[in-house]
Amino acid sequence: MIQNDTIIALATPSGIGAIAVIRLSGEKAIDIADQFFTSVRKNKSLKNQKSHSIHLGYITDKEHVIDEVLVSIFKNPNSYTGENVVEISCHGSTFIQQEIIQLFLKNGCRLADAGEFTLRAFLNGKMDLSQAEAVADVIASNSAASHQMAMQQMRGGITNELKDLRTKLLDFAALIELELDFSGEDVEFADRTKFKELVAKITLVLKRLIDSFSVGNALKNGIPVAIIGEPNVGKSTLLNTLLNEEKAIVSEIAGTTRDAIEDEIIIDGVAFRFIDTAGIRETTDFVESIGIKKAYEKAENAQLIISLINSEKFKVQDSKFKVEIEAIKNRFQHKKVLFIANKIDTLTNEEIALLQSEIEGVMLISAKNNTGIEALKKELTSLVNLGALSNNETIVTNSRHFEALNNALQAIISVQIGIDMEISTDLFSIDIRECLRHLGTITGEYDVDKDILGHIFSNFCIGK
Ligand SMILES: Nc1nc2c(c(=O)[nH]1)N(C=O)[C@@H](CNc1ccc(C(=O)N[C@@H](CCC(=O)O)C(=O)O)cc1)CN2
Ligand SMILES: Nc1nc2c(ncn2[C@@H]2O[C@H](COP(=O)(O)OP(=O)(O)OP(=O)(O)O)[C@@H](O)[C@H]2O)c(=O)[nH]1
Numbered sequence: 001m002i003q004n005d006t007i008i009a010l011a012t013p014s015g016i017g018a019i020a021v022i023r024l025s026g027e028k029a030i031d032i033a034d035q036f037f038t039s040v041r042k043n044k045s046l047k048n049q050k051s052h053s054i055h056l057g058y059i060t061d062k063e064h065v066i067d068e069v070l071v072s073i074f075k076n077p078n079s080y081t082g083e084n085v086v087e088i089s090c091h092g093s094t095f096i097q098q099e100i101i102q103l104f105l106k107n108g109c110r111l112a113d114a115g116e117f118t119l120r121a122f123l124n125g126k127m128d129l130s131q132a133e134a135v136a137d138v139i140a141s142n143s144a145a146s147h148q149m150a151m152q153q154m155r156g157g158i159t160n161e162l163k164d165l166r167t168k169l170l171d172f173a174a175l176i177e178l179e180l181d182f183s184g185e186d187v188e189f190a191d192r193t194k195f196k197e198l199v200a201k202i203t204l205v206l207k208r209l210i211d212s213f214s215v216g217n218a219l220k221n222g223i224p225v226a227i228i229g230e231p232n233v234g235k236s237t238l239l240n241t242l243l244n245e246e247k248a249i250v251s252e253i254a255g256t257t258r259d260a261i262e263d264e265i266i267i268d269g270v271a272f273r274f275i276d277t278a279g280i281r282e283t284t285d286f287v288e289s290i291g292i293k294k295a296y297e298k299a300e301n302a303q304l305i306i307s308l309i310n311s312e313k314f315k316v317q318d319s320k321f322k323v324e325i326e327a328i329k330n331r332f333q334h335k336k337v338l339f340i341a342n343k344i345d346t347l348t349n350e351e352i353a354l355l356q357s358e359i360e361g362v363m364l365i366s367a368k369n370n371t372g373i374e375a376l377k378k379e380l381t382s383l384v385n386l387g388a389l390s391n392n393e394t395i396v397t398n399s400r401h402f403e404a405l406n407n408a409l410q411a412i413i414s415v416q417i418g419i420d421m422e423i424s425t426d427l428f429s430i431d432i433r434e435c436l437r438h439l440g441t442i443t444g445e446y447d448v449d450k451d452i453l454g455h456i457f458s459n460f461c462i463g464k
C-alpha cells in the first residue's frame with residue numbers, strides 16, 4: 001500500500017539546535033533528495049546507495065549551497081514507514097531548516113500531516129494500530145512509569161498478550177461454523193471441554209487487562225491527590241513545598257485559596273498531580289462557597305486525599321477533631337484518605353505524643369519547614385499499586401483499547417452463557433465473531449475507517 005506522494009517534515013523540535021533532522025518518505029523520496037544533493041565524493045548519486053547508509057555532501061539550490069549535511073537513506077520496505085525514506089541532518093539553524101523544507105516543497109514533496117509517518121508505518125504493516133498509538137505515548141512519557149507502559153505497548157503489549165488466544169478462538173469459530181453446515185447430523189467438531197477452557201482463559205485475561213486500566217490511566221496522566229482541610233491549615237504551603245515552587249498564594253488570612261490549583265511532580269518514577277483546594281468552612285461568601293463545593297468535587301474525583309489537620313488548634317480535650325475526621329472518613333468511604341497534621345513545629349514533644357495517641361496513624365509534617373515531607377512522599381508511592389508495573393505486565397492506558405476490551409469481554413461472557421445454557425450453536429457463534437471483531441479493532445485489523453485513523457493520528461506531532 002505504498003502512497004505515491006512524498007511527505008516531508010522536520011523531525012526534531014522547531015527552533016535552534018546543534019543539528020536538525022528533516023525527514024522525507026514516499027516512493028520518490030530518494031530521487032527528489034538526489035536532485036539537490038551533491039556528495040563530497042565525485043559523481044556519487046543517492047539513487048544507487050545501499051539502504052541504511054549515510055552520505056556527506058551539500059544541499060544546493062541551483063548552484064547556491066544551503067548547507068553541508070549528512071543524508072541517511074532507507075529503502076522500501078526497510079524503513080520506519082516501510083517506504084523510501086531520506087533523513088537530512090542539517091545544521092540546526094531555523095533559516096536552514098526552512099530553506100531546505102521549502103526547496104523540497106517546491107519540488108514534489110508535500111508537508112506531512114500530524115502523525116503521518118507513523119500512519120504510513122501502520123498502513124504499510126510495519127506495526128499494528130495499538131503500537132502506532134503507543135508511539136505517541138512514548139513521546140509524551142514524562143516519568144519512568146508512563147515510559148515503561150508506553151514502551152511495553154509500542155513493542156506489542158496487548159497484541160502479544162491476546163495473539164495466541166485470538167488464533168485459538170478463531171480456530172474454534174471455524175470448527176463451530178463448520179458444525180452449522182452439518183446441522184441436523186449432530187456432529188461436534190469443536191471439543192467442548194477445550195472450548196470452555198479457552199473461553200475461561202480469555203475471560204480471565206480480558207478482565208486482568210480491563211482492571212489494569214485504572215492504574216494505567218492514573219500513571220499515565222498523574223495520580224490525582226486532593227489536598228483538603230479547613231482554611232489556614234497550610235494546604236497551599238504544602239502544595240508549594242511538594243512542587244518546590246511558589247505556585248499557590250499563601251497567607252495567614254483564612255480563605256486565601258478560592259479556585260483549585262494543581263500541578264504535577266514525579267516521585268520515584270511515578271507522576272502525582274497535587275490539587276490544592278479552597279479551605280472548607282461555613283461561609284456566606286458566594287465565591288468562597290463555590291470554591292468549597294469545588295474542593296469536595298476535586299476530592300471526589302481524586303485517587304488519594306490528603307486531609308490536613310491544624311496542629312496549632314489541636315487540643316486533646318477538644319473532641320472536634322475526632323468528629324471532623326470521622327465525618328471525612330464517612331464522606332469518602334471508598335477513597336484512601338491520609339490524615340496529616342501540619343504545623344507540628346508549633347507543638348511541644350508532649351503535645352505531639354498526645355496528638356499521635358489520639359489520632360491513629362496520623363502523619364506529622366511541617367509544610368513550612370519541610371519536615372516530614374520525604375516520609376509523606378514515601379507513603380504516597382507505597383499506596384500506589386505498582387504490582388503490574390514491577391512485574392512488567394501489560395497495562396492498558398488507552399481508552400480506545402479499554403473500550404474494545406470491555407466490548408470483547410461482554411461478547412465472551414455471552415459465549416460462556418451460551419455454552420452453559422447449551423443454546424444452539426449458531427447463536428453463540430455470532431458472539432464469538434463479535435468478540436474477535438472487538439479484539440481486532442485494537443490492532444486495527446477491523447473497523448479502521450478513515451475517521452478513526454484521522455482521530456488517532458491527529459493527536460500526534462508533525463514529523464512523527
Ligand atoms: N534518525 C531516526 N531516529 C529514530 C527514528 C527514525 O525514524 N529516524 N525512529 C522513528 O520513530 C525511532 C527508531 N525506529 C525505527 C524503526 C525502524 C527503522 C527501520 O529502518 N526499520 C527497517 C530496517 C530494520 C533493520 O535494520 O533491519 C525495517 O523495519 O525494515 C528505523 C527506525 C527512533 N529513532
Ligand atoms: N508554623 C507553621 N505555619 C505554617 C505551616 N504551614 C503553613 N503555615 C502558615 O499557615 C498560614 C496559612 O497557610 P496557607 O498555606 O495559605 O493555608 P491554606 O490551608 O492554603 O489556607 P486557605 O487557602 O485559606 O484555605 C500561612 O501563614 C503559612 O505560613 C507550618 O508547617 N508551620
Ligand SMILES: [Mg+2]
Nearest residue numbers: 235236256257
Ligand atoms: Mg490555600
